[in-house]
Amino acid sequence: MSVPNTLLTKESQDKDTSPILQVSNLTKRFGEGCDYCKNHELETNLCSECGTVTACSNVSFELDKGEILGVVGESGSGKSTMVKCLYFDQQVTSGSAILTDFKDGETNIFDQSAQMQRYIRNYMMGMVYQNPHLGLKMDYSSSGNVAEKLISAGHYHVGKIRERSSELLNQVEIPVSRMDEQPKRFSGGMQQRVQISKALANNPPLLLLDEITTGLDLSVQAKVLDLIRNIQREMQVAMIVVSHDLGVIRMLADRTIVMKEGKVVEQGLTDQILQDPQHSYTQLLVHSLL
Amino acid sequence: MPVQNNFEMSEYNFAFLDEGSKREIRRTILKGIAIPGYQVPFASRELPIARGWGTGGLQLTLSLLGRQDCLKVIDQGHDDSVNAVSIRKLAKTSSGIETTTDTVEASVIQTRHRIPEEKLRDDQILVLQVPEPEPMRRVEARETQTERLHAEKEYSSIWVRLYEDIVRWGEITIGADYPCMVHHRYIFNPSPIPRYDVEKLHQADGLYLFGAGREKKIYAVPPYTDVEPLQFEDYLFEVEEFNEESCRLCGSTSTFLDEIYDSSTGDKYYQCSDTGYCSKQQTERKVKANVRT
Amino acid sequence: MGYVAVTGGQEAIEQADNLSLFYRTRNVSTLLNPEMIENQMRLLVDRVMGEGGLYAPEYAAIALKQAEGDPLEAVFLMRAYRSTLTRNYYSHTIDTGDMRVIRRISASFKDIPGGQMLGPTNDYTHRLLQFSLREENERELQNFVEDYGFTEYVEGEITFPKVADLLREQGLIANHDNHEEKEEPFDLTRNKLTYPSTRSARLQALARGETGALTSFAYSSMRGFGVVHPTVGELRVGYAAVTIPYPFSEDEEDGMYIGEVLLTEVETINSFSQNDDNNDVQFSVGYGLTMGQNEVKGIAMSILDRSLETSGEAPAQDEEFVLSHIDSVESYGFVSHLKLPHYITFQSKLDRIRQAQDHKSSNEGEEDYAGTK
Numbered sequence: 001m002s003v004p005n006t007l008l009t010k011e012s013q014d015k016d017t018s019p020i021l022q023v024s025n026l027t028k029r030f031g032e033g034c035d036y037c038k039n040h041e042l043e044t045n046l047c048s049e050c051g052t053v054t055a056c057s058n059v060s061f062e063l064d065k066g067e068i069l070g071v072v073g074e075s076g077s078g079k080s081t082m083v084k085c086l087y088f089d090q091q092v093t094s095g096s097a098i099l100t101d102f103k104d105g106e107t108n109i110f111d112q113s114a115q116m117q118r119y120i121r122n123y124m125m126g127m128v129y130q131n132p133h134l135g136l137k138m139d140y141s142s143s144g145n146v147a148e149k150l151i152s153a154g155h156y157h158v159g160k161i162r163e164r165s166s167e168l169l170n171q172v173e174i175p176v177s178r179m180d181e182q183p184k185r186f187s188g189g190m191q192q193r194v195q196i197s198k199a200l201a202n203n204p205p206l207l208l209l210d211e212i213t214t215g216l217d218l219s220v221q222a223k224v225l226d227l228i229r230n231i232q233r234e235m236q237v238a239m240i241v242v243s244h245d246l247g248v249i250r251m252l253a254d255r256t257i258v259m260k261e262g263k264v265v266e267q268g269l270t271d272q273i274l275q276d277p278q279h280s281y282t283q284l285l286v287h288s289l290l
Numbered sequence: 291m292p293v294q295n296n297f298e299m300s301e302y303n304f305a306f307l308d309e310g311s312k313r314e315i316r317r318t319i320l321k322g323i324a325i326p327g328y329q330v331p332f333a334s335r336e337l338p339i340a341r342g343w344g345t346g347g348l349q350l351t352l353s354l355l356g357r358q359d360c361l362k363v364i365d366q367g368h369d370d371s372v373n374a375v376s377i378r379k380l381a382k383t384s385s386g387i388e389t390t391t392d393t394v395e396a397s398v399i400q401t402r403h404r405i406p407e408e409k410l411r412d413d414q415i416l417v418l419q420v421p422e423p424e425p426m427r428r429v430e431a432r433e434t435q436t437e438r439l440h441a442e443k444e445y446s447s448i449w450v451r452l453y454e455d456i457v458r459w460g461e462i463t464i465g466a467d468y469p470c471m472v473h474h475r476y477i478f479n480p481s482p483i484p485r486y487d488v489e490k491l492h493q494a495d496g497l498y499l500f501g502a503g504r505e506k507k508i509y510a511v512p513p514y515t516d517v518e519p520l521q522f523e524d525y526l527f528e529v530e531e532f533n534e535e536s537c538r539l540c541g542s543t544s545t546f547l548d549e550i551y552d553s554s555t556g557d558k559y560y561q562c563s564d565t566g567y568c569s570k571q572q573t574e575r576k577v578k579a580n581v582r583t
Numbered sequence: 584m585g586y587v588a589v590t591g592g593q594e595a596i597e598q599a600d601n602l603s604l605f606y607r608t609r610n611v612s613t614l615l616n617p618e619m620i621e622n623q624m625r626l627l628v629d630r631v632m633g634e635g636g637l638y639a640p641e642y643a644a645i646a647l648k649q650a651e652g653d654p655l656e657a658v659f660l661m662r663a664y665r666s667t668l669t670r671n672y673y674s675h676t677i678d679t680g681d682m683r684v685i686r687r688i689s690a691s692f693k694d695i696p697g698g699q700m701l702g703p704t705n706d707y708t709h710r711l712l713q714f715s716l717r718e719e720n721e722r723e724l725q726n727f728v729e730d731y732g733f734t735e736y737v738e739g740e741i742t743f744p745k746v747a748d749l750l751r752e753q754g755l756i757a758n759h760d761n762h763e764e765k766e767e768p769f770d771l772t773r774n775k776l777t778y779p780s781t782r783s784a785r786l787q788a789l790a791r792g793e794t795g796a797l798t799s800f801a802y803s804s805m806r807g808f809g810v811v812h813p814t815v816g817e818l819r820v821g822y823a824a825v826t827i828p829y830p831f832s833e834d835e836e837d838g839m840y841i842g843e844v845l846l847t848e849v850e851t852i853n854s855f856s857q858n859d860d861n862n863d864v865q866f867s868v869g870y871g872l873t874m875g876q877n878e879v880k881g882i883a884m885s886i887l888d889r890s891l892e893t894s895g896e897a898p899a900q901d902e903e904f905v906l907s908h909i910d911s912v913e914s915y916g917f918v919s920h921l922k923l924p925h926y927i928t929f930q931s932k933l934d935r936i937r938q939a940q941d942h943k944s945s946n947e948g949e950e951d952y953a954g955t956k
Contacts, residue, residue: 341921
């Protein structure tokens with residue numbers, strides 16, 4: 001399921017429809033790996049020979065500008081590991097990812113220095129974690145949390161930082177009067193919204209959302225999902241939405257990939273997958289939704 | 291009357307430390323000079339003064355001293371402060387070199403918390419004692435993490451700390467030991483000198499060396515290096531304000547002043563913290579007064 | 584001008600030294616000589632040697648006298664002296680299996696080859712304050728020593744096989760990574776400890792660590808903030824021979840005997856785990872070694888050795904946290920440095936708080952820029 005070679009050459013790219021992100025053969029192993037698991041197609045992600053877990057195995061996909069890609073699968077399917085690799089929270093074992101806006105659009109971002117990866121994170125990506133403790137400094141002000149992202153992209157004017165923070169927080173419906181409160185004093189849904197505004201701070205072309213509504217009340221979930229949809233519509237930001245909940249995927253994603261045991265078992269238009277699931281695992285998922 | 295610390299010079303090497311250790315420290319200094327603001331780890335030796343009391347500075351000084359050197363030691367700007375006396379005594383008795391209280395005469399100056407008022411020349415070295423070399427410790431306790439932040443030049447967390455200060459207090463509340471960017475690469479702690487002294491480091495003629503004995507780090511600001519205190523475009527770095535107060539002894543209004551309370555009346559008055567400079571000014575004032583009369 | 588007490592610093596220090604001398608000696612009837620400390624404060628001397636990283640009972644005794652009995656200060660004196668000494672040789676690895684043992688116990692087995700040997704210990708002595716020590720009689724004590732007949736006992740040269748070796752032979756104990764054992768050990772006195780460290784660096788840092796700090800951290804691990812609650816496989820105290828490479832020999836192993844050192848060695852046996860290499864289920868061992876007789880430190884060290892091999896959230900599992908805070912010279916120095924003048928930094932702080940006050944009062948009534956109240 002690798003990206004066709006033609007897409008990697010510049011000549012064939014049509015700027016407007018070319019993907020902003022191309023991921024090829026992303027593999028992440030926890031453990032040393034052995035000849036057996038490196039060279040065989042395993043049934044599960046756990047190698048019976050050496051105990052290595054292959055969390056992601058040759059994951060490939062592309063993402064277009066302004067598109068929302070859903071990634072669905074049960075816990076342990078490798079979907080969270082995949083986005084954490086993309087955000088450099090975890091180091092990939094092998095594979096490549098290319099951002100069209102980065103350098104010449106032909107550079108594997110996984111090969112970049114840690115300093116350069118910071119740059120990519122700060123300028124070109126936003127991440128919203130399931131657990132807001134991972135994405136926010138709970139003891140700092142909410143505006144300070146947004147400021148961190150702005151500062152890391154070279155903004156050093158307090159007045160302007162505050163202006164932008166209040167604008168962003170306002171967008172996610174955190175009132176300006178509360179912009180300097182600490183996230184730890186907020187509800188779970190509000191914390192997620194602060195995370196979203198932080199992730200959006202530098203207008204990144206790519207937003208990564210990892211199970212962001214899991215654990216929230218249904219009514220709060222709906223609000224957060226609405227917000228995501230509005231953001232996508234207004235800002236034309238591309239997103240990868242990871243969720244175990246096909247309902248969330250159905251609401252947000254244009255296209256969807258289905259992961260199981262670290263592998264992509266099915267991908268296509270979300271509607272198509274919902275109406276006519278091919279893989280038995282996808283069928284199971286879809287049926288449980290109905 | 292017998293006094294403790296009788297020190298038989300002949301039983302110890304010149305300048306206390308063995309030559310191998312001194313050489314190792316000088317090599318570390320060279321590395322520090324080559325990478326301005328970078329904290330170079332070294333195997334800090336235990337000295338007869340306590341960790342946290344200037345052992346980093348003292349190891350630098352002892353390693354640098356040759357028989358021709360002339361040493362000045364100050365603490366809080368003061369030559370006669372007890373800790374300065376103690377350090378000077380150890381350096382002097384173990385090396386037999388000349389010491390001075392005059393900044394101009396010294397080839398090596400060891401200091402804690404101040405940079406002398408008189409400008410450092412290109413043939414002088416100022417050695418600063420450092421309690422906490424890690425500027426990022428304000429936001430991250432672990433060395434494994436702070437080393438990574440430096441390597442990746444990821445400094446947004448300390449900037450956010452300054453931002454939070456402004457949100458909470460309307461200003462940056464860091465007093466002494468104000469974090470600065472050295473030559474556009476490393477953020478460093480200039481040691482707990484007042485903000486008033488920070489600008490002396492920028493594009494200076496002399497060499498500034500920093501030693502942290504307990505934390506086992508050495509770093510340097512070589513001559514003609516850019517040193518910029520962290521500041522926002524609209525919240526600028528501010529030095530201490532003395533509101534036109536002047537030194538009670540020499541009348542200076544352009545020096546860093548100690549705030550002092552008269553023990554009998556309780557009245558507040560000010561006095562130069564750099565005592566060597568102050569006494570020079572006093573003498574000059576007297577000479578001028580005499581000339582006038 | 585009482586405040587400016589720092590002028591006349593030189594004189595003040597001399598007076599302080601004299602006053603200390605005065606306080607140390609004003610009520611003296613019999614002068615304490617270092618030999619008395621060396622012989623009668625045996626455990627304290629051992630502790631100071633171990634934490635000072637210098638095996639020199641006489642110097643430790645002098646340090647203790649000079650420090651008026653403060654072990655932290657005495658350790659500091661030993662370390663400072665050590666800094667002036669040139670490193671001439673590295674010894675061969677000491678073989679504790681050949682130790683001339685004076686005490687040796689196992690909590691794991693009732694019977695061990697060679698048997699349990701209680702040796703000199705107050706473990707089972709009731710801790711009743713012995714007022715009779717006021718009137719100890721030198722004559723009587725000398726008679727006691729003569730009657731005890733200790734000399735023959737020493738000449739017997741008692742050595743025992745190690746309990747851990749018995750288990751190791753049966754494949755019940757996981758050996759530590761052999762790669763590291765073959766490597767040149769880290770030298771803590773010549774390199775800055777960095778993290779993650781090697782096991783040899785960790786063991787050195789622990790061996791020089793402050794007894795109380797080690798004990799506290801180990802206790803925390805046993806009590807619940809951690810995972811280590813071991814069984815003492817063996818605790819042995821005895822004299823081990825030290826040899827250095829014979830300078831005129833090609834063969835590295837050729838040794839020259841330079842003396843023997845009293846050591847406490849502890850091997851604790853911990854929960855078992857599966858060996859990654861061969862899938863055997865084996866006990867893991869914690870190792871402690873201290874200079875002199877310092878049993879609680881030896882046990883604590885072995886617990887921490889083991890604890891630091893595990894990963895988890897407990898403080899005693901955090902290498903940087905444990906190793907950065909157990910050195911008494913560092914902790915003692917830095918905590919006490921607060922006694923130094925901090926006029927300048929305080930002045931700088933005063934300036935900031937006054938500014939902050941001004942800022943707050945000038946903003947009263949209008950909306951605070953920062954929006955926080």
